[in-house]
């Protein structure tokens with residue numbers, strides 16, 4: 001199931017604005033890769049090119065190759081909808097669908113793709129909620145609206161929703177930044193568990209979090225003010241935090257800037 | 259000890275003398291008394307003048323006393339509050355007056371038989387007769403107009419918010435704006451010229467509902483557009499990220515989230531065209547007898563009935579006009595209530 005992701009000379013634009021330049025990277029399957037770096041250096045932008053969400057913004061475009069197990073997802077003829085079925089995403093702010101119940105939120109991806117088998121939907125609901133460590137908290141109120149949960153529960157609901165469609169890769173854009181420390185811990189535990197089955201890429205502002213949950217860490221930075229962002233280096237998390245190759249990485253890690 | 263002392267000085271600095279309810283009443287009574295005396299002693303007269311004078315005097319007295327006792331800031335607050343309350347009252351006054359007048363005049367004639375009989379063979383000075391034909395006509399015309407305008411308008415709004423980006427979208431948007439200001443008689447004349455003169459069709463309820471559709475369309479488009487716009491993009495993206503197609507996202511995620519607002523907008527559009535008279539004048543024409551078929555032949559309608567009866571030089575006819583006007587108001591009222599209930603039923607649960 002889990003697939004690797006490769007980027008080759010990727011340049012990303014918002015209209016005329018060159019947001020990210022020359023990214024080359026490789027993300028291994030069944031591991032957590034963290035993106036760190038100062039705000040505005042393009043971490044979210046890079047993440048959103050991996051499931052073709054970037055192009056949802058008017059005028060936005062991508063150059064270069066982004067590969068899923070060697071298959072270029074930007075070559076002509078590729079259906080972005082199919083890419084997104086293979087590459088799920090969890091956003092910074094929990095965004096459960098407000099008109100749907102907890103159960104319907106979890107199986108939204110299946111139901112809206114016309115899966116109507118009751119037994120199958122129930123089975124997926126339970127399995128996904130269990131995988132998201134949320135089952136015990138909500139099993140007695142699956143019919144309640146998704147918005148009735150706490151922020152941390154909503155975020156785990158969104159994770160359950162994302163894994164219910166069984167993607168190959170799971171992208172998370174600062175999934176804990178709107179959450180309290182206890183919920184954050186719950187999600188970090190969950191990430192550790194999910195990496196057995198999925199390729200996980202997580203953007204985080206919290207360096208301790210990157211150190212705790214990730215196997216590989218990529219450091220992004222701006223070339224200069226008003227210049228595009230770029231990937232400075234991507235290496236084993238241990239190495240990045242103890243002995244990085246680049247001076248800029250070391251400065252950032254040790255809090256000397258950023 | 260010191261702490262207590264500090265606390266008490268601080269709290270005493272925060273306390274300001276305020277006018278008691280008793281003194282407010284005293285000012286009101288005094289104001290009325292002075293006005294009564296003035297109206298008796300001077301050539302001033304008239305009920306409206308009395309009310310206005312007393313109100314102005316009350317506000318002046320209140321502000322002055324408040325400035326002396328409570329200080330400048332509270333005095334200003336009292337003055338501005340008075341003005342705001344007075345303006346709000348003035349805004350609903352005409353509404354209440356119209357409603358009261360119509361109820362007073364309308365209930366005289368309104369009865370079961372008035373609602374279930376037509377004007378067929380009833381002379382203008384006859385007391386019997388009714389508005390059954392007009393109620394049926396209005397329901398059919400407005401119903402047909404809704405059936406045409408709502409799906410059409412929703413599709414345009416969805417196109418504008420979810421799909422258009424370029425010049426064509428702006429062009430459509432601009433014309434929707436222009437249409438919002440279209441005088442209703444022009445909509446009627448347009449259908450008259452196109453449907454009845456150029457295409458040689460007869461007057462009919464359907465011709466009227468086409469004119470009403472032209473009037474409803476911009477309202478439906480605009481309100482639906484605004485409601486779709488405030489659906490947060492994070493919901494759309496959440497859906498895309500599950501691999502759900504755009505159109506499914508629009509139909510199953512975006513529309514339900516905006517539904518409450520859209521329903522309200524649609525109901526308001528319906529309520530608005532229900533009272534239209536001018537465009538119906540040249541399209542459905544009016545008919546004293548019942549014509550159930552909206553697709554052929556002249557039909558009656560409530561506003562049209564009010565218009566024609568009110569124009570007759572005859573007390574009985576004019577009373578019928580009042581009763582029909584009351585029914586029209588009730589119909590619109592019911593629509594508004596239905597809109598609110600519907601909006602609450604479909605609104606986001608939390």
Ligand SMILES: Nc1ncnc2c1ncn2[C@@H]1O[C@H](COP(=O)(O)OP(=O)(O)O)[C@@H](O)[C@H]1O
Pocket residue numbers: 014017019038039040041042043044045046057229
């Ligand atoms: N929707 C957008 N339109 C235009 N520019 C954007 C948009 N989103 C982000 N950007 C710009 O792209 C750059 C990278 O942003 P982002 O990827 O959000 O940074 P990060 O996630 O690392 O904080 C920033 O300069 C930002 O202003």
Ligand SMILES: [Mg+2]
Pocket residue numbers: 043044045173203
């Ligand atoms: Mg970001």
